[in-house]
Amino acid sequence: xxxxxxxxGELQIRTFQRSPLSRVRGNLGGLWGRPITQALLKAVLTIxxxxxxxxxxxxxxxxxxxxxxxxxxxxxxxxxxxxxxAAASGLFDINLNAPIHEQYFEYLGNLVHxxxxxxxxxxxxxxxxxxxxxxxxxxxxxGTGLLLSFVIGIGLGLIAAYRRNSLLDHTVSTGGSIxxxxxxxxxxxxxxxxxxxxxxxxxxxxxxxxFSPGIxxxxxxxxxGDILFHASLPITVFFLTHIGLWILSMRSxxxxxLEEDHVTVARARGLTDGRITTAYVGRxxxxxxxxxxxxxxxxxxxxxxxxxxxxxxxxVGLRLVSSxxxxxxxxxxxIILMTTVCVIIANLIADLLYSRxxxxxxxxxxxxxx
Amino acid sequence: xxxxSVRDLSIDYRTRRGPVHAVRDVTFDLEQGExxxxxxxxxxxxxxxxxxxxxxxxxxxxxxSGEIRYDDGKRAFDVLSLExxxxxxxxxxxxAMVFQAALxxxxxxxxxxxxxxxxxxxxxxxxxxxxxxxxxxxxxxxxLDPDRVLRSYAHELSGGMRQRVLIAMALLLDPRxxxxxxxxxxxxxxxxxxIIDLLRDLRAKLGFxxxxxxxxxxxxxxxxxxxxxxxxxxxxxxxxxxxxxYRPRHPYSVGLMRAVPRVSxxxxxVASIPGSPPDLIRLPRGCSYYPRCPFHVExxxxxxxxxxxxxxxxxxAACIRWEAVAAALGSDAEAPVAEKLA
Numbered sequence: 125x126x127x128x129x130x131x132x133g134e135l136q137i138r139t140f141q142r143s144p145l146s147r148v149r150g151n152l153g154g155l156w157g158r159p160i161t162q163a164l165l166k167a168v169l170t171i172x173x174x175x176x177x178x179x180x181x182x183x184x185x186x187x188x189x190x191x192x193x194x195x196x197x198x199x200x201x202x203x204x205x206x207x208x209x210a211a212a213s214g215l216f217d218i219n220l221n222a223p224i225h226e227q228y229f230e231y232l233g234n235l236v237h238x239x240x241x242x243x244x245x246x247x248x249x250x251x252x253x254x255x256x257x258x259x260x261x262x263x264x265x266x267g268t269g270l271l272l273s274f275v276i277g278i279g280l281g282l283i284a285a286y287r288r289n290s291l292l293d294h295t296v297s298t299g300g301s302i303x304x305x306x307x308x309x310x311x312x313x314x315x316x317x318x319x320x321x322x323x324x325x326x327x328x329x330x331x332x333x334x335f336s337p338g339i340x341x342x343x344x345x346x347x348x349g350d351i352l353f354h355a356s357l358p359i360t361v362f363f364l365t366h367i368g369l370w371i372l373s374m375r376s377x378x379x380x381x382l383e384e385d386h387v388t389v390a391r392a393r394g395l396t397d398g399r400i401t402t403a404y405v406g407r408x409x410x411x412x413x414x415x416x417x418x419x420x421x422x423x424x425x426x427x428x429x430x431x432x433x434x435x436x437x438x439x440v441g442l443r444l445v446s447s448x449x450x451x452x453x454x455x456x457x458x459i460i461l462m463t464t465v466c467v468i469i470a471n472l473i474a475d476l477l478y479s480r481x482x483x484x485x486x487x488x489x490x491x492x493x494x
Numbered sequence: 495x496x497x498x499s500v501r502d503l504s505i506d507y508r509t510r511r512g513p514v515h516a517v518r519d520v521t522f523d524l525e526q527g528e529x530x531x532x533x534x535x536x537x538x539x540x541x542x543x544x545x546x547x548x549x550x551x552x553x554x555x556x557x558x559s560g561e562i563r564y565d566d567g568k569r570a571f572d573v574l575s576l577e578x579x580x581x582x583x584x585x586x587x588x589x590a591m592v593f594q595a596a597l598x599x600x601x602x603x604x605x606x607x608x609x610x611x612x613x614x615x616x617x618x619x620x621x622x623x624x625x626x627x628x629x630x631x632x633x634x635x636x637x638l639d640p641d642r643v644l645r646s647y648a649h650e651l652s653g654g655m656r657q658r659v660l661i662a663m664a665l666l667l668d669p670r671x672x673x674x675x676x677x678x679x680x681x682x683x684x685x686x687x688x689i690i691d692l693l694r695d696l697r698a699k700l701g702f703x704x705x706x707x708x709x710x711x712x713x714x715x716x717x718x719x720x721x722x723x724x725x726x727x728x729x730x731x732x733x734x735x736x737x738x739x740y741r742p743r744h745p746y747s748v749g750l751m752r753a754v755p756r757v758s759x760x761x762x763x764v765a766s767i768p769g770s771p772p773d774l775i776r777l778p779r780g781c782s783y784y785p786r787c788p789f790h791v792e793x794x795x796x797x798x799x800x801x802x803x804x805x806x807x808x809x810x811a812a813c814i815r816w817e818a819v820a821a822a823l824g825s826d827a828e829a830p831v832a833e834k835l836a
Contacts, residue, residue: 407601
């Protein structure tokens with residue numbers, strides 16, 4: 125064992141202190157302390173994990189896209205299996221016979237460059253362009269439905285809490301709990317069956333798709349009216365399935381908020397009822413609902429699959445189902461990844477909004493608690 | 495001319511078991527600029543009374559009788575008959591209240607400045623700059639740094655600072671009456687001291703009348719001109735501060751004094767009052783202090799005694815045995831207590 129002379133020891137210490145690594149760590153420390161950095165890093169990690177799991181799960185599904193295409197060709201054009209196989213193999217860009225880890229690293233490499241690959245079935249069409257053509261419709265329908273239910277729900281919840289035990293309160297909260305316990309797909313089916321087929325009040329078939337064929341897209345009243353017409357049924361379902369949640373949550377949050385000492389003091393200060401309701405009771409009551417909203421938004425984008433299927437609404441969900449049926453691996457991966465990204469963005473916005481709304485939360489560096 | 499005259503005020507709380515008679519036939523006057531302390535143990539109706547004066551009682555409370563007459567020389571009205579908009583304007587502008595719960599008295603999500611602004615605007619105090627100037631003056635007066643405090647949220651201030659901010663806010667509209675409901679209870683002893691000195695100082699400068707609610711006799715003695723002792727929702731003794739501390743005539747007031755440790759007193763001289771306050775739903779017949787009273791006699795059960803003048807016309811006690819109390823105390827029995835308390 126070498127003995128260290130005092131001079132050497134000192135030298136080692138000084139080297140350590142000056143090492144570039146520690147300086148880098150110091151700089152990162154400053155950045156790391158900021159909530160936004162943490163949130164972004166978490167987001168990247170979530171995206172990586174999701175894409176890996178998706179990649180694996182998709183390849184565990186029985187039947188490859190080639191086999192499905194071969195079946196299709198054999199049935200449609202009466203080809204022999206060999207001919208069909210030859211024809212089908214020429215249709216695909218990706219070599220599915222390559223070892224799985226090679227496929228995985230190729231996929232990840234492309235992902236880092238923002239390339240989601242091309243669709244297997246619509247040759248030459250990039251996954252990104254397909255997603256961009258369907259995602260806005262889903263976000264539009266889900267976003268409108270959720271926002272409407274949120275705004276109206278917290279309004280009703282607030283009023284119900286102010287008129288506790290009145291007829292209005294009982295009606296609104298009972299209605300809210302009944303409606304929030306019915307699943308969305310059931311509501312969608314009931315709308316189609318009762319209003320579309322039995323009563324024929326709603327022209328179900330005309331409402332399919334995201335907009336009517338032959339109408340020119342743009343910010344014209346006709347186009348906006350048309351997309352609202354087509355989105356109205358999904359919006360109604362998203363609205364109905366969530367409004368109960370907002371009513372009930374807002375009602376109980378408001379009741380708790382009304383009991384707060386600072387509300388009593390605000391009354392003693394002679395503030396107007398309007399000011400107390402908005403800035404003192406409502407503002408505090410709505411805080412816990414903001415994060416609830418982000419969670420709901422994420423869940424609904426994922427849950428839109430069945431609703432879009434029922435109404436044949438040209439959104440992400442409908443496209444996802446068809447890509448699953450056809451084993452269009454890149455498209456499935458892309459859509460699931462995009463859904464994840466939407467959820468992450470919703471959560472990120474909620475976090476940032478929350479820290480803006482509640483000054484007690486993370487002013488400098490993470491959540492500091494109350 | 496009293497700025498506030500309360501006559502026969504009674505307040506009940508509705509409960510499943512029946513009405514709780516929390517305040518019963520309370521009558522008192524508050525003169526311009528004076529400090530009236532209301533003392534009594536928890537549950538004696540002090541806070542119900544204070545909150546009732548600005549009609550801020552919880553929904554289950556109901557004023558069953560009485561009158562609260564406000565008269566500042568220019569306007570005179572019965573607070574109980576104000577409709578909601580005039581009541582709103584009366585609150586804080588004429589009669590402000592510093593709460594026991596000052597620690598949670600501020601909206602946590604808006605800054606202190608916004609809350610001053612809200613208060614000023616609600617009472618038509620004019621433009622932002624005027625409110626801002628007045629706010630800064632008042633914060634200076636309560637020894638706080640306006641620049642720092644106004645930008646802060648409540649959770650960024652200490653308990654003592656929040657109490658000072660609330661006091662400053664109470665004075666924003668230059669009210670004639672400030673009700674202080676146990677303003678020092680949640681504070682440590684040094685901060686208590688500072689707040690008491692501050693209140694005395696402000697009262698001298700601004701000349702508002704104060705109703706001071708406390709179960710801390712030493713603080714009450716320091717600030718008050720006159721005192722009321724409340725027991726089971728009633729005023730049982732009303733006296734000048736010296737009379738009450740040196741010559742208490744209601745056995746309950748005596749009990750309260752004896753329950754306070756004294757600096758010069760012998761060890762073991764502190765005595766609690768045995769028993770507990772009566773059930774305010776089913777009040778016993780006669781004097782409600784009877785079961786706990788060492789001076790009681792048969793006659794006490796006949797009726798709840800009214801306030802009787804004792805010693806001097808300005809000193810009243812609701813006790814038919816007040817002479818026995820006076821005799822028992824002798825001339826100096828409680829004098830040391832009062833000296834050390836004052």
